[in-house]
Amino acid sequence: MKKIYPFLLSFLFILITNIAFSQSGRIDGKVTDMNGVPLEFVNISIMNSTKGAISDKDGKFSILEIENGTVFLKASMIGFEPSTHEIQVQSGKISEVNFQLIESQLGLQTVEITGRREVGYDNKATFSATKTASLIKDVPSTINFVTKELILDQVAFTVNDVVKNVPGVNQFTFYNDITIRGFRIQGQRNSGTLLNGMRTFTSFWKPQLIPHIERVEVIKGPASALFGNASPGGSINRVTKKPLAENRKSISTSVGSFNTLRALADFTGAMTEDKKLLYRLNLGFENSDGFRDLQFKKNLVIAPSFAFLPTANTSLNFDLVYQDSKGRLDRGQAAFGNRDLTTTPITKSLSAMNDYLNEVTLNSTVSLRHNFSENLSLNSTYQLSSYSEDLLEHRTSNQFAALGDGSFDDTKVAMRVFIRKRTWNNNAFNNYFNANYQLGKLKNTALVGYDYFRQELLPGGSQLEAQTYLLKNGTTSNSFKLANIDNYILDDDGNPATNVSHFDLTSPVANGLRDMSKYLYTTRTYNQYLQQTHGVYIQNQSEIGPLKILLGLRQEYFQDLLDYNSPEEVEVKQSALLPRVGLVYTLNPNINFYGTWVKGYQPQDAAGIINPDAGGPFDPLTSEMLEVGAKTEWFNKRVTGTISLYQIVERGGLYNANDANNPELLVQLGEEQSRGAELNLTGNILPNWSLVAGYAFNDSEITQADEESVIGRQKPNAPRNSANFWSKYVFEQGSLTGLGFGLGYNYVSDRFGSIVSSDEPDVFPSYGIVDAAVYYQMGKVQFQVNANNLFNKTHWVGGYDVLRAFPGSPRSIMTTVSYTF
Incomplete structure (x- = not known):
């Protein structure tokens, strides 16, 4: 029973x-x-x-x-x-x-507090381009992006690895040093690098790491009306991964060429049952020798993030990013003086065995969003960041070895030594109100804000420099002048004696240990400086029928305190009024036309240049851009496209003067102009077929200058033509289910090196690179093999001249295993 x-x-x-x-x-x-x-x-x-x-x-x-x-x-x-x-x-x-x-734009977070739910190469929304939650198609400017899915598919680890997917963006050197539409943005400046829409300070020497990054956005043009100090070509905004309410965990390990080992981890989910407290933790590690002699990378990223959502109207976000980078500073390949870059192997570096570069970067961000009502909200963000540099390097004096008769030995490179330590602290504070209101049939979103940025070089920043040649008075010099030969100590052959030995490009042992105790050093102290900027801005976005109008105005105040906290303290003040106008017209559900006009402004002083030997003072750099274009969506909005035509005029750009007595001296040119066209396609033709493609034509030249020989010359490392393509297809049915293939191609045309380095600048040849990948998904495990530069094409991504050329990587293979749980 x-x-x-x-x-x-x-x-x-x-x-x-x-x-x-x-x-x-x-x-x-x-x-x-x-x-x-x-x-x-x-x-x-x-x-x-x-x-x-x-x-x-x-x-x-x-x-x-x-x-x-x-x-x-x-x-x-x-x-x-x-x-x-x-x-x-x-x-x-x-x-x-x-x-x-x-x-949809409706319901988007006004600040990116929780993570992006889109999966794939496409991205519909932006939070930084207008400081409001906006659909990219409704923003009157070009915004390109690289999502974390494309980053993982291409096993990219730095911003430099992914800019090849953005038309009009190219590397200038190995460093955190990139051109956008022909205009350069660099680390150790705050005019082109953003983190979560906030101006930040970064390394110049190493590309920015991205294992913790949700997407890399490129906001084209001088976005000074929102960010103040902004590059004419555009800004690169790195958006960190934010918490999600659902549990997601993934780990991956990659091994490959040049003794490369990488490990990534991404964990996110709710910390409470009511899902009001969310977390995300991203970890990244890289150890690689690279393809260059003596160069190596040991990178560590730890990036926790928390989101607190106490009510439907209030949210609080905390992000922390810790980056530790160890390696050597690579000044590039030096070739013989006949300007043939193939005369030395692309692996040849000028480093010594006891060189090092250690960098630590810390960024912490707190963001608050509160909705007072459906039509009024407040966003407040504070970011604290610090960067420290610990450097020992043997580097070129930007010349070949001088001989006693005034000629040069182009098989040897004149060298000098830097031992340097510096630390910066940076504070950024941004507050703005968003208000929705209606005037008759005119829908409006108003933005009123204030931001503050403070950058300080801390006490103790200093450098020991061992210069190239020995002088009879017990000092040294980086250059040799035949007219003053009696001032130099000469060797037995009648050539100027060296303090730091020349680097012999023909020697197989030139990279060995150097006896640092034998050098004569001069000491340079980097006096403290403090840079502060205050910005007050207003913006109004109006919508009436198919027409959207954006009007913006910013008043910026710059203050630099040179020799800060000393009796010699000098105050430099500058200000700028920066307008912005944009129009978007919706022709039909698939096509928007847009146009924009905007002005930009950058102060140029010791604080911005961070080089006391650069010269100056210099006039501010001003810019102006006019752009028109169209944005489209196809295949049920899975694929987005942008076509744009633009003209950018910049006045007051700085270039190396090629002064033998001061290799760091800069000159200010009169006017530069960039005109071009760009085409970009991104998204999924089918759910299992992804595509990124682009083309850029950029005619970027000097239009006014004191030196007439450079007028009409294409700007350095600004190719006239470049193109990119990447596509991934995954089989979803049949016996090949789970198998996928990726194929990519990147083309860059000829580029000049430094435009004032000689009567005829060195030319870096055009190149086309093929990349490929194979994927296999088996349940929660994915196997992936990437072959970059599949046909082993010798190429150079950029450079200054034959003494400082930056070759691209030869063929490399990376094998990755990922597990999601």
Whole structure:
């Protein structure tokens, strides 16, 4: 009998359930985005009813015991347009319905507090380009991006690895040193590098690491109306990964060429049952020798992030990014003086075995968002960052070895030594109100804000320099002048004697240990400086029918305190009024036309240049851009495209003067102009077929200068033509299910080196590089093999001249295993 009772109870339960179900209906379904990716935590509700469900990690849901008749089912989720379906429910039957939600501006976070839900190469929204949550298609400027999915598919680890996917963006050197539309942005300056939309201070010597980055955005043009001190060509904004409410965990390990080992980890989820406290932790490690002699990289990234969502109207975010980078400073390849870059191997570096470069960067950010009402919100962000540099390097004096007769030995490079330590602290504070209001039929979003940026070089910054040649008075010099030969100590051959031995390009042992105790040093102290900027800005975005109008105005105040906290302290003040005008016209649901006019401004002084030997004082750098274009969406909004035409005029740019007595001296040119066209396509043609493609034509030249010979000359490291392509296809059916292939191509045309280095600057030849990848997904595990520079093309990504050329990597193979759980 005891065995019969459980059976009877089960039978009665099934019977009652079937009777209830026979008198009511059931709805099953699935929710995906426009790329076919399942969406978790979507709210599914029957309108005018208390019944509903939440989609699971596969996007599936079920609603039971629904009365017969017609019901309206609604799917809603923050960041997506709600969708409604009419369903006919019948007793005892299961009705099926599938939702495909479209990314929407409505409901977007005003600040990026929680993570991006889009999966793939496309990205619909931006928070930095207008400081409001905006769809990229509605922003009157060009915004390109590289998402974390493309970063992982290409096994990229730095910003320099991914800029090849953005038209009009090229490397200038190995360093954190990039051109956008022909204009240079560099680390150790605050005019082109953003982190979560905030100006920040970074290393110049090493590319920025990205294992913790959600996407890399390139905001084209001088965005000074929002950010103040901004580069004419554009700004690179790195957006860190933010917490998600659902649990996601992934780890990956890569091994490959040049003894490379990388490990990544990404963990996110809710820390409380009510999901009001979320976390994310990203870890990245890299150890690599690289392809260059004596060069190596040991990089560590630790990046925790927390989001606190106490109410629907308030959110708080905390981000911390710690980066530790060890290696040597690579000044590039030196070739013989006949200007043939192939006369020395691309592996040849000028470093000594006892050189080193150790850098530590720390960024911490706190962001608050509060909605006072549906139409009024406050965003407040504070960022504290620090950067320290510990350097010992043997480097070129930017000349070949001088001979006693005034000629040069172009098989040897004149050398000098730097031993340097510096530390910077930076504070950024940004506050703004967003207000929605309506005037008749005119919908408006107003932005009123104030931001503050403070950059300080801390006490103790100093350098020991061992210069090249010995003088009879017991001092040294980096240059040799035949007219003053009696001032120099000469060797037995009548050539100037060296303090730091020349680097012999023909010697196989030139990179050995150097005896640092034998050098004569001069001491340079980097006096403290403090730079402060205050910006007050207003912006209004209006919408009437298909037309959107953006008007912005910023008043910026710059203050530099040179020789800060000393009796010789000097104050330099500058100010600028920066307008911005933009129009967007929606022709149809797939096409928006836009136009924009904006001015830019950059102060140029010791604080911005960070080089006391650069000369000056210099006039401020001013710029102006006019741009028109169109933005499109195709294949059910899975693919986005942008075509743009632009003209940028810059006045007051700085270039190396090629002064033999001071290799660091800069000269200020009169006017530079960049005109061009860009085309970009990004997204998924099919859910399993991804694409990124672009082309840029850029005519960037000197239009006014004191030195007439450079007028009309193309700017350095600004190719007239460049193109990029990357596509990935994954089989979803049949015996090849889970197998995928990736194929890419990048082309860069000829580029000049330094335009004032000689009567005819050195030329870096054009190149085309093919990349390929194979993927295999097996459950939660993915195997991946990437071959970069598949055909082993010798090429140079940029440089100054034959003494400082920067070769691109030869063929490399990376094998990656990833596990998601």
